[in-house]
Amino acid sequence: MSNDRTPETSQLQQFIQQERKLKPILLMTHVVYGYPSIEDSIRLMETLLESGVELLEIQFPFSDPIADGPSILNACHKAINHRPQLDHCLKAIESFKQRFPNSRILLMSYLNPLYRYGLSKLVKEAATGVSGLIIPDLPLEQAEQYRKDCELAGIDPIWLITPDTPESRLVQHCEAATGMLYCVSRRGVTGKTDSQKEDSKQIPTTTVSLRDYLGLVAEKSTVPLAVGFGIRERHQITMLQGLADVAIVGSALLDAYDNGGLRQIRQLITTLRGKN
Amino acid sequence: MNNNGYYGRYGGSYIPEILYTSQQQLLKEYRQAQADSSFQLELQQEMQQFSGRPTPLTPCRNLSKLLGGAQIYLKREDLNHSGAHKMNNVIGQGLLVKRMGKKRIIAETGAGQHGIASALIAARLGLECTVYMGAKDIERQYPNVFWMKQLGAEVVPVTSGGQTLRDALDEALRDWTDSHPSSHYLIGTSCGCAPYPEMVAKFQSVIGRETKEQSQQLFNALPDAVYASVGGGSNACGIMLPFQSDVAVELIGVEAGGRGTKPGDHAVRLSNNRAETDSPAMLGSPGIAQGFASIFLQDEQGQLQETHSIAAGLDYVGVSPIIADLAEKNRLRMIAAKDDKVIEAFQLLLRHEGIIPALESAHAVAGAISEIPQRPKEQNVVINISGRGDKDIFNVASAVGDPEFDRFLSRYLDQSLKT
Numbered sequence A: 001m002s003n004d005r006t007p008e009t010s011q012l013q014q015f016i017q018q019e020r021k022l023k024p025i026l027l028m029t030h031v032v033y034g035y036p037s038i039e040d041s042i043r044l045m046e047t048l049l050e051s052g053v054e055l056l057e058i059q060f061p062f063s064d065p066i067a068d069g070p071s072i073l074n075a076c077h078k079a080i081n082h083r084p085q086l087d088h089c090l091k092a093i094e095s096f097k098q099r100f101p102n103s104r105i106l107l108m109s110y111l112n113p114l115y116r117y118g119l120s121k122l123v124k125e126a127a128t129g130v131s132g133l134i135i136p137d138l139p140l141e142q143a144e145q146y147r148k149d150c151e152l153a154g155i156d157p158i159w160l161i162t163p164d165t166p167e168s169r170l171v172q173h174c175e176a177a178t179g180m181l182y183c184v185s186r187r188g189v190t191g192k193t194d195s196q197k198e199d200s201k202q203i204p205t206t207t208v209s210l211r212d213y214l215g216l217v218a219e220k221s222t223v224p225l226a227v228g229f230g231i232r233e234r235h236q237i238t239m240l241q242g243l244a245d246v247a248i249v250g251s252a253l254l255d256a257y258d259n260g261g262l263r264q265i266r267q268l269i270t271t272l273r274g275k276n
Numbered sequence B: 001m002n003n004n005g006y007y008g009r010y011g012g013s014y015i016p017e018i019l020y021t022s023q024q025q026l027l028k029e030y031r032q033a034q035a036d037s038s039f040q041l042e043l044q045q046e047m048q049q050f051s052g053r054p055t056p057l058t059p060c061r062n063l064s065k066l067l068g069g070a071q072i073y074l075k076r077e078d079l080n081h082s083g084a085h086k087m088n089n090v091i092g093q094g095l096l097v098k099r100m101g102k103k104r105i106i107a108e109t110g111a112g113q114h115g116i117a118s119a120l121i122a123a124r125l126g127l128e129c130t131v132y133m134g135a136k137d138i139e140r141q142y143p144n145v146f147w148m149k150q151l152g153a154e155v156v157p158v159t160s161g162g163q164t165l166r167d168a169l170d171e172a173l174r175d176w177t178d179s180h181p182s183s184h185y186l187i188g189t190s191c192g193c194a195p196y197p198e199m200v201a202k203f204q205s206v207i208g209r210e211t212k213e214q215s216q217q218l219f220n221a222l223p224d225a226v227y228a229s230v231g232g233g234s235n236a237c238g239i240m241l242p243f244q245s246d247v248a249v250e251l252i253g254v255e256a257g258g259r260g261t262k263p264g265d266h267a268v269r270l271s272n273n274r275a276e277t278d279s280p281a282m283l284g285s286p287g288i289a290q291g292f293a294s295i296f297l298q299d300e301q302g303q304l305q306e307t308h309s310i311a312a313g314l315d316y317v318g319v320s321p322i323i324a325d326l327a328e329k330n331r332l333r334m335i336a337a338k339d340d341k342v343i344e345a346f347q348l349l350l351r352h353e354g355i356i357p358a359l360e361s362a363h364a365v366a367g368a369i370s371e372i373p374q375r376p377k378e379q380n381v382v383i384n385i386s387g388r389g390d391k392d393i394f395n396v397a398s399a400v401g402d403p404e405f406d407r408f409l410s411r412y413l414d415q416s417l418k419t
Helices: A011-020 A038-050 A070-080 A086-099 A111-117 A119-126 A144-153 A167-176 A210-220 A234-240 A251-273 B017-034 B037-049 B061-067 B086-100 B113-125 B135-140 B142-150 B165-179 B196-204 B206-219 B234-243 B321-328 B339-353 B359-369 B390-400 B403-418
Strands: A026-032 A055-059 A104-108 A132-134 A156-161 A181-184 A225-228 A246-249 B057-059 B071-076 B104-109 B128-134 B154-158 B183-185 B225-229 B250-258 B285-289 B292-296 B332-338 B380-385
Touching: A011 A026, A026 A038, A026 A070, A026 A225, A026 A251, A038 A055, A038 A086, A038 A251, A055 A086, A070 A251, A086 A104, A086 A111, A086 A119, A111 A119, A111 B285, A119 A144, A144 A156, A156 A167, A156 B017, A167 A210, A181 A210, A210 A225, A234 A246, A234 A251, A246 A251, B017 B037, B017 B086, B017 B165, B037 B086, B057 B206, B061 B071, B061 B339, B071 B206, B086 B104, B086 B113, B086 B183, B086 B196, B086 B234, B104 B113, B104 B165, B113 B128, B113 B142, B128 B135, B128 B165, B135 B142, B135 B154, B142 B154, B142 B390, B154 B165, B165 B183, B196 B206, B196 B234, B196 B321, B206 B234, B206 B380, B225 B234, B225 B359, B234 B250, B234 B321, B234 B380, B250 B321, B250 B339, B250 B359, B292 B321, B321 B332, B332 B339, B332 B359, B339 B359, B339 B390, B359 B380, B359 B390
Parallel strands: A026 A055, A026 A246, A055 A104, A104 A132, A132 A156, A156 A181, A181 A225, A225 A246, B071 B380, B104 B128, B104 B183, B128 B154, B225 B250, B225 B380, B250 B332
Antiparallel strands: B057 B071, B285 B292
């Protein structure tokens, strides 16, 4: 199926490309809204934005996050106890956008809370502060209306691809992609990985090497590539330089926060940046 | 159902991208197997030779007389090997796993019936088996856990969330995202992403096909009504779908009324039976979770809610998209039975018919009992006894308050601690 409109480079894509002229790789950090409390999660987000992360991924918690491992699952369940409200979360994001113009914010959640809120309504309202939306349980073929809504609102729907994604399907995703592509580095859920067994020497992938996988994606895609799942350490990020534009750190950040609060977070960001 | 696995507005496939290839492979293999006569023959043979099918349709003369209404017949899925209808599904999916050449199955279980059935078929077919089970359910159904382990299955307690069936399902899905090239997710009910609802319902529909034939033999007509308990919905789909186009046959699903209508006290997703639930409207609402669109118990922010039932197999937060659709189209009428009514029905069946139903199945009995006295004597109703109640000995003993049972347990414990 040919697309008669040539996709314009989105603002998110422009931002990433602009930043990449200055840096070998960008950092996207992942935070769960409402964990450990609504206020503390806001403070955590501010800390990350103050430390200059280029992209902040805010997860609106859902009771049944099937793509998430123990760290994020636990954070989501604790966050839900504080009865997080999606509209409050959007307001917080809007204020960040004004206060931190040098970063971009992506909203991530599972379909049900967004569906409950009204997916079209959410896309429209999110546009004031959110640059991209990540919904891991919304596959491309169920997303016709969502894509139209996103295009109208000027938000990028961020698609996930994996090392197991067949090439024909990869091409479909690359054609649909705007903003950036979220390349899942391996099988399984977020967080706890084989990398712990392997002493974090590598980013674990499946049958194909990460280099081959990202190489193939880069060949098919015109948008920046972000890589996530199992990234915990500086040398993993160094390894991604030249292969990807954005390194995504999620569970490792949560674990650092649980161990040593905001101080540990600042330290981790510095370490990940390689500025120590 | 349409090609994308939708039943009306329910069903579909909403899964993490990593599962796409395995989901497509399953879809393809299932379609091919459906059209393959040798697969169908093997399926039939296994159901006969391993599970003991066909299961009988048992007339309940005493209970029918006692209630003074319609004539009652029980479809005896409790007589399957493993003691529940769950066997039908695992035989079907087990043979598919062999066909796909995978070496391991992952299963979730609530009451433990599907866990047992999965462990049995894994042992028979030489497959590895990992069963995810909520830590709370493990407490309620330890005898089943014991047998799963004896059969060689690994039982993984799930300690997140409410620690019941829904959490076990999440965890099984997480395992599958990691292990899908070599593992099959053997889901136990007609929920999950396409083609699971269709496939599980199809393997279970042997119940309804037999019931149809046996009804003709026993009372020379189709039943006037069919009652089944509804947790995820697989036993209900199994007995009801073959009657779907026989519009004269009334279909009634019975869900877990639990202790009351407060969130966390029940698993009433669809019914609005005022007498049983004191509820003016459906308690569940449309949602998309665990891979499919259906009716879920959730709060206004879309967070899934905790549930309760005296029967661990019925406290599921969602429901089969097939059931949700049939209920929405008014082909299926949903009612609920509360815990105390379930225990009463359970005791009636024991005392008057000499049959020990699972507490899950006792919901169907309770639902039927609430309506049968109002039905004319000429009517014939079938109740699906989805499983047997041996596993519920601890819960029933505590619900009926038998002090001797507790004394026995403490003597047994003293004895075994000494040795």
